[in-house]
Amino acid sequence: MLIPLWPLQKRLSMDVILTVCTTCNSAASNPAANEGRSGGSRLAEALEQQAAGRPGAPRIVRHECLWACAHSCAILIRSKGRTGYLAGRFEPSGTAAAAILDWTTAYGESPDGQVPYAKWPEGMKGHFIARIPVFEEET
Numbered sequence: 001m002l003i004p005l006w007p008l009q010k011r012l013s014m015d016v017i018l019t020v021c022t023t024c025n026s027a028a029s030n031p032a033a034n035e036g037r038s039g040g041s042r043l044a045e046a047l048e049q050q051a052a053g054r055p056g057a058p059r060i061v062r063h064e065c066l067w068a069c070a071h072s073c074a075i076l077i078r079s080k081g082r083t084g085y086l087a088g089r090f091e092p093s094g095t096a097a098a099a100i101l102d103w104t105t106a107y108g109e110s111p112d113g114q115v116p117y118a119k120w121p122e123g124m125k126g127h128f129i130a131r132i133p134v135f136e137e138e139t
């Protein structure tokens with residue numbers, strides 16, 4: 001007998017939080033490239049648009065400055081009981097948003113936050129800055 005996995009996949013991915021720095025690549029430093037808005041807010045907007053209605057999409061949270069300013073645009077991927085990841089150097093584009101969501105979906109499907117390298121979209125390679133261990137009380 002086959003057991004549908006979709007409900008389990010949905011449960012695993014629902015608790016993934018994707019925090020997006022909204023102040024990265026500030027408009028003041030490059031207003032022409034950013035259409036008067038920060039790169040981070042444009043990346044957040046692209047992520048929110050693509051995540052809407054997408055199965056396995058993380059909850060997207062906007063946050064000012066993740067203290068990874070030298071690596072803008074920066075994001076933080078985390079979930080209770082899973083290793084977390086700080087990543088950056090993303091362009092505020094739909095292409096970057098798609099890569100982030102593809103990787104985050106694979107992260108949500110994993111039991112521990114370890115995504116096999118073979119599943120990494122090209123747009124995520126070379127963007128990770130730090131791996132954040134699981135808090136002991138979360139295990």
Ligand code: FES
Nearest residue numbers: 021024066068069
């Ligand atoms: S402004 Fe984005 S990490 Fe500091």
